[in-house]
Amino acid sequence: MIIETEDQVTEAVLSETQRIDDPRTKEIIQSLIRHLHGFAKDVRLTEKEFNAAINYVTKLGQLTTDAHNETRLIAGSLGLSTLVCMMNNDKSTANLLGPFWRQGAPFVENGGSIVRSPTAGLPLFFTGHVIDTDGKPIAGANVDVWHASTKGLYENQDPSQADWNLRGRFITDDKGEFRYRTIKPSGYPVPAGGPTEVLLEVQHRHPFRPAHLHSMVYKDGFKTITAQVYGDDDEILESDVQFGVTQNSIGHYVRHENEPAPDSDVTGPWYSMDHTLVLERGESWLPTPPVKAKSDVMATSMGAS
Numbered sequence: 001m002i003i004e005t006e007d008q009v010t011e012a013v014l015s016e017t018q019r020i021d022d023p024r025t026k027e028i029i030q031s032l033i034r035h036l037h038g039f040a041k042d043v044r045l046t047e048k049e050f051n052a053a054i055n056y057v058t059k060l061g062q063l064t065t066d067a068h069n070e071t072r073l074i075a076g077s078l079g080l081s082t083l084v085c086m087m088n089n090d091k092s093t094a095n096l097l098g099p100f101w102r103q104g105a106p107f108v109e110n111g112g113s114i115v116r117s118p119t120a121g122l123p124l125f126f127t128g129h130v131i132d133t134d135g136k137p138i139a140g141a142n143v144d145v146w147h148a149s150t151k152g153l154y155e156n157q158d159p160s161q162a163d164w165n166l167r168g169r170f171i172t173d174d175k176g177e178f179r180y181r182t183i184k185p186s187g188y189p190v191p192a193g194g195p196t197e198v199l200l201e202v203q204h205r206h207p208f209r210p211a212h213l214h215s216m217v218y219k220d221g222f223k224t225i226t227a228q229v230y231g232d233d234d235e236i237l238e239s240d241v242q243f244g245v246t247q248n249s250i251g252h253y254v255r256h257e258n259e260p261a262p263d264s265d266v267t268g269p270w271y272s273m274d275h276t277l278v279l280e281r282g283e284s285w286l287p288t289p290p291v292k293a294k295s296d297v298m299a300t301s302m303g304a305s
């Protein structure tokens with residue numbers, strides 16, 4: 001059609017979606033067009049603002065590399081990651097994936113350490129209990145775990161850490177448990193220097209995430225979950241820059257001052273944490289890894305995430 005009026009634009013674009021074969025794809029594209037056009041009309045987007053928006057979205061792609069994922073980062077800081085997670089996981093303990101899962105972590109026997117190079121921090125012995133929605137343990141599930149160091153950096157951001165430091169893959173035992181030794185992690189600021197920082201600054205938001213441990217649990221017959229557990233002593237649980245803290249993702253660190261640790265080389269204070277992860281029946285699948293490699297650049301303004 002030859003467009004004459006503003007309102008005819010949306011009509012013209014929607015009319016070109018009629019030949020989409022897949023009904024779900026058609027539904028998504030039509031809704032996207034309606035909302036995108038509706039948004040532009042709602043705010044009466046100016047040409048200068050549209051120009052800035054094009055540059056902003058372009059930057060998301062330009063900054064995304066094998067070792068950094070700006071697009072997934074801003075999805076978290078817009079709350080979209082948690083919204084999609086909660087819409088699709090009402091029975092499980094899923095939490096947003098975040099921008100730092102690497103696929104292929106080395107297998108570690110239950111109880112083993114994921115500290116692969118000298119890493120500051122008090123020892124932490126973590127036990128995860130994987131159960132189904134009836135409360136029965138799930139044995140033989142794969143569990144990828146990953147978290148940041150006390151410098152607030154993941155190993156892929158930090159050349160001073162060994163490859164795969166603070167990452168590992170476990171298999172749940174007959175009791176549905178997986179156990180590992182690590183160090184109690186710290187919170188961290190998400191990366192500066194990109195569109196996410198711009199979003200935070202204009203909102204006068206701080207850039208920090210509360211300390212957390214990531215896991216991804218997958219086994220045939222169960223819907224894969226990514227999960228995070230946050231300590232209940234963290235001061236910024238209510239203002240997580242990624243909106244990740246949900247009620248069922250809050251755990252409790254137990255501090256041990258004068259008790260023998262599971263490993264005899266631990267002499268000072270140490271921590272333990274038990275946390276339960278719930279899976280529901282469904283499809284086992286793996287998301288696209290947000291990052292694939294270690295950065296060879298020491299983290300600076302684009303560093304922590």
Ligand SMILES: [Fe+2]
Binds near residue numbers: 100147148305
């Ligand atoms: Fe994280």
